[in-house]
Amino acid sequence: MDEREWLTERFEEHRTHLRVVAYRMLGSVSEADDAVQDTWLRLSRADTGSVENLGGWLTTVVARVCLNTLRSRERRREDPLDLRVPDPIISRENGVDPEHEALLADSVGLALLMVLETLTPAERLAFVLHDMFAVPFEEIAPMIERSPAAARQLASRGRRRVRGQAPAPDPDLTRQREVVDAFFAAARDGDFDALVAVLHPDVVLRSDGGVARARHTVVISGARTVAEQALTFGRLSPFARPALINGSAGVVVAAHGRPLSVMAFTVTDGKIVSIEALADPERLRELDLTVLDD
Template sequence: MDEKVWLTERFEEHRAHLQAVAYRMLGSVSEADDAVQEAWLRLDRADTSGVENLGAWLTTVVARVCLNVLRSREHRREESFEVRMPDPIISPESGIDPEHEALLADSVGLALLVVLETLSPAERLAFVLHDMFAVPFEEIASMTERSPAAARQLASRARRRVQGQAPAPDPDLARQRDVVNAFFAAARDGDFDALVAVLDPDVVLRSDGGVVRARQTVVLNGARTVAEQAVGFGRLSPFARPALVNGAAGVVVAADGRPLSVMAFTVAGGKVVAIDVLADPERLRELDLPVL
């Protein structure tokens, strides 16, 4: 077999895993694809005759590429104060597209990705690689130019923040959908008390409107505050189409075939604990929206 063909086949065996790593690292589908493509270009140019574990080698390459992207992004954010909602993965309620199964394995909800956006690049790398993909701290240390003990501390700090701000959603999708339906029914009826009842006392609402809306991410906290905002969602109820957003119950709001927003709900303990809204018109046009 031709060596180039052999190398291509070996790379394709690892592509889904590499895309999953990059999506968790970057929260962007297009940037994840670019990172994986960069890994292929480096593999094509490298002498890998001494590489015993090609999968681990490729994971390290992708992680380093992603770390550089995160560091560059952090610098731009410091200059512009921009906060960006991660890319949601939309699927019909019938189930997740097989193409996206690897990206969404292990319940990578949008709320979790939002919290990962608040971590430093090194913290995010350590948490994603160790806690999600079981990469040893010795390998993470070399990527971050720290000791293994320091890499362990990075992951520990990240883990505490994730556990505190991104609770695991209820595993029962039907139960999630019931709660989301109750939310929209209360909003449609203008029933403030019913809205408060379906929201966790510490619920957080994050909404990214993009450049058209002053590139502003609005963050609201608390059941009553979020309920006051959610009453206005009642007018959207006729246009809300059920969907899976990163594998959890959510909706795509669209009128005349034009998407207005994507709403991701995190439901835990029978209550809505987080609502993440992407309403940036430019990014909505770029999304794959099978429910439309």
């Protein structure tokens, strides 16, 4: 085996891990795949003879690539509220596709990824690498040109934001589905009180309709306000197909084979605490929904 073949094999051993890091950093499947490919190109051109921990070296490289992508996004963003719902990972209701299991470990739902979208690039890198992958602050600090103490503070800010805005979902998928079904039943029947009853008082609805419908993700909060909006979902009930969205109970709304929206729900203590809805026609066309085919 020559050096190139050896390097290729070692990289493939780490590919899944690198893709997981990149997806959590970027919230985009296509950008995560691009970041992993860029990491391979950098590895193939680098002199790694003195690298003792290739996995750690690759994690650092992919994190730097993602950091550059996040900073580029920030520069292009005209409005600080111009955030998008991250790419959903869609699976059949009876289980997550094995290819996606690693991406969704540790309950990485759309609500969590949506909160990560609100962090600065440096905060996101520090929080993701340290809290999700146990990378020491001493290794994170040089990536963001800060001291280890400053990196620790950035991760702490991210942690507070996540704890406040992205509570962990109930582990019981059956219970999650019961609550989501009750939501759609109430919407279908036009039962406002039943909708309010299934929603947490501080529930948040984030809806991304794309550039054609809104400049940025529309965010509304409060049980009564969200319930009023949810009444419009009643007409969609016949087209709502149960699915797992990032490992949690959700639906894909499709009519005549055309996806209209993907809705992810976070259910905590039997109440819906957040709803993320992707309705951008352009992004919906890019989703692979064949996984739901019977």
